[in-house]
Amino acid sequence: MRRFTWVIALVLSFSLVLAGCGKKDSGSVVKDLDGVINKLQSYQGSGRMVLHTGQEPQEYQVEVWYQNPHYYRISLTNAKKDITQIVLRNDDGVFVLTPHLNKSFRFQSDWPENQGQVYLYQSLVQSILMDNDRQFTTDENAYVFDVLANYQNGSLARQKIWLDKKNYAPQHVEVSDTNANVMVIVDFNQFEFGKKFDKDSFDMQRNMTSWKMSQPTMGQPGAASSGAQSNSANGGAAGTGSEKAAGAANSATSGATTNGTAANGTSATGTSGAAGSKSGAAATGSNAGAATDAGKATTPAAGTNGAGASTGPSANGTGAKAGAGATSGAAGATGAANGTTGANAAAGANGAGGTAGTNATAGTAAGTKADASKQQASFGVIEPNYLPSGVKKLDMSEIKLGEEKAVMLRYSGKYNYTLIESRPVTQTVSVLPGDIVDLGYTLAVVTGDEKKTLTWTYDGIEFRLSTADLPQTEMIKVAQAVQDEIGK
Secondary structure, eight states: OHHHHHHHHHHHHHEEEEEEEETOOOOHHHHHHHHHHOOOOOEEEEEEEEEEESOOEEEEEEEEETTTTTEEEEEETTTTTTTTEEEEETTEEEEEEGGGGTEEEEEEEOOOTTOOTOOOOOHHHHHHHHOTEEEEESSSEEEEEEEEEOSSSSTEEEEEEEEEETTTOOOOEEEETTTEEEEEEEEEEEEEEEOOOOOOHHHHHHHHHHHHHSSSSTSTTHHHHHHHSSSSSSOOOOOOOOOOTTTTTTOOOTTTOEEEEESSSSOOOOOOHHHHHHTTTOOOTOOOOOBBTSSOSOOOOHHHHHHOOOOOOBTTOOOOOOOOOBBTTTOOBOTTTTTSOOOOOOOOOOOOOOOBBBHHHHHHHHHHHHHHHHHHHHHOOOOSSSSTTEEEEEEEEEEEETEEEEEEEEESSSSOEEEEOOOOOOOOOOOEEEEEEEEEEEEEEOOOOEEEEEEETTTTTTEEEEESSOOOHHHHHHHHTTTTOOOO
């Protein structure tokens, strides 16, 4: 009997050992994660991030690259607004790039070692390793940790992290506030350890230029809104627009117009100037003339202060003559969808007319300048919907930042600070010591010691919040308070 009892006990113990095979507890997973981090050489991940920190959810596509020892590339794209922001770290420092604004901000920092980011694998694993009160569960495919959140935003208290059972790759992250409301969600749809990158993958210039090359011409300065090419023999219909369109680049409003002919496609509407078309449809505009089937304008267009221009027969989208210039400004030129080539180019300055040509650089410059002027003219002031206790708005005034128009709002009281808003046109590069600040809806850069400046862009506007006494936590709240606000 005693021997039988011993056999039963041995069988039960062996069964428990077998049952435990393949299952890991929190301690063994944590030990494995420590080894993964210590041996980590590179990875590439992508997914979707949803923020519930504003009035309505904001969705971003996230792509993360890492290569040992300290090379990082993070791309955040808001598809709804067609805006991409790139963060790089390489041997030259840390860069925050805003390619669609041609802006690059360079500074010296040990980011991201000094702060966590919800989409970085190192940040997720470190939060698990450092929380001794971590909670651990499993589901069918993942190990799930519930740990403290270690982010700059103090309202984010805890996070749940799903790691793949096979290789510990991140699958899903949920970050909650102190009331257990989920504020940030990250879904990884792809994650690869040991990724091989090109030599210049983390180069600043490559990331600026490759982003631009990957973008369509739609909406770019001097481009047609439809992206159609009007300078080819079988060009499609050009887009319409008062200031930018294929086949009719932007003219100065008080300059002479230049009329060209389109090839097998209707021309675009423009405020100044007209282009005939083989189909007989003429561009509409304040100075446009009718067109005949032969591609000739029966009524020449006249500039506000200049002589009328005549058009020649159409031949592969090129016109014969350009009109005389006006004393008040330079004329535009017909251009293709990319705004770089066109049929007629006129450099209207002090009455001097240009001749037809294939490279409408004048039209490109005019179109770009007109777009910039339009942005400046339509610039609206955005006021944060948050004020620190004991602070009130003092005044608002227009200022100049180089050649750019800007607005400065001053606040005073318990804390004193200024908020400068502008629509940048030129590229600027800084080389100050600083750090990245995660605002949730975008990334900002904080620089300075005694007087700090927080710089970020949102919806095409660059913000600069400067103060000598406002705490950084309050600076972040003010910066977050411009989200979803409308320019006045």
